[in-house]
Amino acid sequence: MTKAQSLWNHGVKIGAIGGVSVLVICLIGMVESFGKRFIIAGYLPMGVTIALIISMFAAFIAAKKTPIPEKSIQFANAVMSGFVTSGLLAIFVIIGRSIKLRVVFVEASPVLYNILTGGISGAGGIFILLFAGLLCGAFSGLLIVLTDLPRKLIINAIATVFALGLLQELILPILNSWDLGVTNYLAGLFYTLNGLTPIGAILAVIIFCILYLLWHANQNTIKTKYSNLPKATQKKTKYFGLLILAIILIFLPQFLGLFLSEVLTIVGLYVLLGLGLNIVVGYAGLLDLGYVAFFAIGSYVVALLTSPQIFDIGLNFWQALPIAVICGILAGVMLGIPVLKMRGDYLAIATLGFGEIIRILVLSDFLKPWLGGAQGIGSIPNPNFMGFLMVKPQHIYYLILAGCILVVFISLRLKNSRLGRAWMAMREDEDVAQAMGINLVATKLLAFATGAGFSALSGAIFASKIGSVYPHSFNVFISINVVCIVIIGGIGSLPGIVVGAAALMGLPELLREFADYRMFVYGVALVIMMLLRPEGLLPEVRHKIELHDETETGTQTAAQP
Amino acid sequence: MFQKWKDRVTVTDIVMWMIGGTLLLMCLWGSVSTIRAGLYTKSHWIDFVIFGLAQGSIYSLIATGYTMVYGVLKMINFAHGEVFMSGPFTGYFVATAMWRSDFLDNHPIIAIIAIFAVAMLISTMIAYLVEKIAYRPLRGAPRLIPLITAIGASFFLQYLFRGLYGSGINAYPDVKVLEGFWMILGIRVLKIQAIVIVAAILMMIVLYGFIMSTKVGKAIRAVSEDKEAAALMGIDVDAMISTTFVIGGMAAGAAGVLYALMYKQVHFFMGFIPGLKAFTAAVLGGIGNIPGAMLGGVFLGLIESVAPALFLDGLGIIAPYQLKDAIAFTMLVMILIFRPTGILGERLATKKA
């Protein structure tokens, strides 16, 4: 491949892909609506940051994919890619300023053009845009040219600043809530009301670099020291870690204010749902897209049994909870029986259909006398724990935490049992699993039933937390959200689900502007995940064991002769 | 003897037959009591049937896309509903522009052709890109992975178009020539419904002819029979898979415009339910089977239009039309249980050990 060909194939083409990507996020309004939120106050709005990161990423890929091992060519490709990206945007701005694109593309507003051109109209703005693109490209090119350590350092430092800016709504309230001299000082030093202070950003970079370099220098010694510790001490360290985790989890709502606790309960409910679906999808390999149905069943059972509306049975939450879970399990079996014989994609669609059937039935006028129709059921009492009324999200949090701990415990216990192995065997190869004597019917039903039970538990807590249930709370997006959590977090991995739920459900709550783009981003994330990293963000631990073993056997065989 | 029987019939078989039997009995009971009670006149039923045919022929067009993709890739293109949505949603802007300039009423035929052209172009493009970007790199991956990708692509497209064109419901402009009704054999038929039926039938004939008798059509069929053998015969498998998506996209785009002309509205979520229904239709006809998908679509349209009145009204269910989607999905589940090969499923799904 000649240099010119490479420039065309890698610089121009990848730059064009980057340009189209940035254009898409501009046109769907992400850049503009994130324009009011700043990463670094006064300097760097988040929308622009996202656009910059995408164009830098494209340039980085362009340089990395260059097959010619000459640094200068790689650098040129990166610059070219950045330039093409900004060039496409420049063309868009020029067109947009002369034709009213807004008739079709609702977000193509003058505000957007101003953001893209740094607020300068006319040719000067276009020039700035192109220059920014060149800079992005040059920056990525520089990263490629650098050696490994500084490259990692720079990328991670940028990521840290971005994360600090992104998580302002999380960090700042916590700092403020302590109301000590130190925390107030830190809060003032690092944050304005909207974004990091420039000094804060610089400080963050410096602190991060120091920590990173320290870790990098001592990484190996720490690791060997740890592995040289006696087994008992290692175990103790592990228990100690767990203890700290437990303490943090118990006191977490005390640090967080009302709003963050509310977010935490939402994340917690999704963790619960995710853990349940993980049994069905992660362990047993059955893609269930109608998972929301069991969530709805759990909610409605609690609503019907505790609310004074409709039947006025007047049970309390604790009496209704087990009934809700049992109803969920029964529903799981009921759904399980007809769809047992289906495989893969058929199962997905059939369960999706089942979820819709439940929603349509609940919504219908036909069942209105019993289920409340579109108005739903209200005035569900809050749970009462030994005379203590759980009203605030901080209280409900403990309920959810208890549920999560129970479900994690059951998941772990089942995973290493005959049943868990049967599920995983079924996931790997259904026919062979059956030829090993596994009764597919019973095994699948147990998976469905367990997952459904967990989902109903989550639904029951949800109903008593919100105080009312409506059919519209149980649409297909809940199912899709949970599927995304399980898959993006890492199929079969429990920590992955917690991280997945926190990222996918917590972030949109913190960044309200994000809510509109939530499904868009999930969709992109699912596709990219499947293309690049199908095992998820935090894959199941067994992959680590596998690597570990390989190195061990490798050294053994090397030592033998 | 009992022991022998017990080992061979499972509880699930019995439960499934019981569920099926109960549903069948309910349908029969409902039909008998509806007809006895005389709730609907003959002309009502005729209206139901014609509406069902129109609705069903749209499903048929979408279903061919599902079935063809299933044929060549053995996967469900979950994003097909969004391919269906993208065309008419874009076509809306062409339609309103022409309506504003009175072109739509002065030259209705040219205008409608233009709408079709734009919509089919966009749908085709989306279908092609989805295959190229999301599915092609995953050939040979475990089945769950392309399925999840397809779900991701589906939501990506929905919210892409929501972001681009806005989240509201956009009303398609009225086309004067399509309003009113014709008397056909003494039956009053809405013009738009008649046109939808005729247009869909014409398109399906063209499509079927293309698949059955052109060289490309034969190559596609060869790929769906056996990819490796087709490749050995010198067929470019990837190109044929792309072509399949292109054809499916064209059919979906056309179906989308018909849908938009009939219901007069478009929005970003419009592809979801029709997509599921069309999938149901494809399964109904035997997935992988093109005439089956066409037949399945029409059949599903008819059931959906007639069944709420026929089966449910007689059972004393209020507002049965709210449950028409539930009927369609129940039918999907029942078919997957009792006849997974569909109505025309001559190809038995042989498992390989």
Next chain:
Amino acid sequence: MKLKPERKLLLSLKGDFMTLLSIQNMTKRFGGLVALNALNINVKEKSIHSIIGPNGAGKTTFFNCLTGFYRPEEGEVLLSGNSIVGLSPDRIVHKGIARTYQNIRLFPNLTALENVMVGYHVHLKSSFIGPILGLKSTKMEEAKAKQIAMDLLKYVKMEGKENTLAKNFPYGEQRRLEMARALASQPKLLLLDEPTAGMNPRETQDMMDFIEHMRGEIGITIVLIEHQMRVVMNISDIVTVFDYGKMIAEGLPEEIKNNKTVIEAYLGSGDAADSH
């Protein structure tokens, strides 16, 4: 070819050994195609019984019918006198038949140990409650299962590799792991589908030794499908030849080697051979 002495014990079709598996008049059709045509085969206890035949003769279909994956249209299959025809595959494993596959089918993302423990599934009882509550019986059962699985891994010379994922083993070890998994169900009858496929002469020899060893040590009855004549002639007690779903010959390896019908089936009919 010289006969090994222990073979002589099992040589006879008419010998005193019990019939373990009796197939009577088994017929399997796919649409119009008759894949298996009225088969009558008796497998003696503790014998190594080979099934040979040209490609497409119905050998794997025969295995699939025995393991319940396909349901034969006609005929009877008796295992130790009990009918097993029409049972689902998992029920048949309970009755005592295990198998391996021509193209190895392990559970790729499970470890070696887990693979073998899945094989032991039928002998475990715990279900849902036991593991959750951590009942003593469940724990003991699990410990025993693990022990047996470890022993089996040792038996197939794979000790120390129990935590490696199955997909990461080389071909030969995957074959042995699959064998261990099949043995874990402690079957009376083991069906091996081309156990030496894709192996070099040395590996083939190892596998042959292993199979003989298995019969000798564990006392298991083995039916195997095989293409390599060297293997068939060396280790089989009885050979059955299939062609177009029909049994065309049965007998001692030596008899089969000289059987005219068999030679014709493999090389085409004599007339055709003459004309060339």
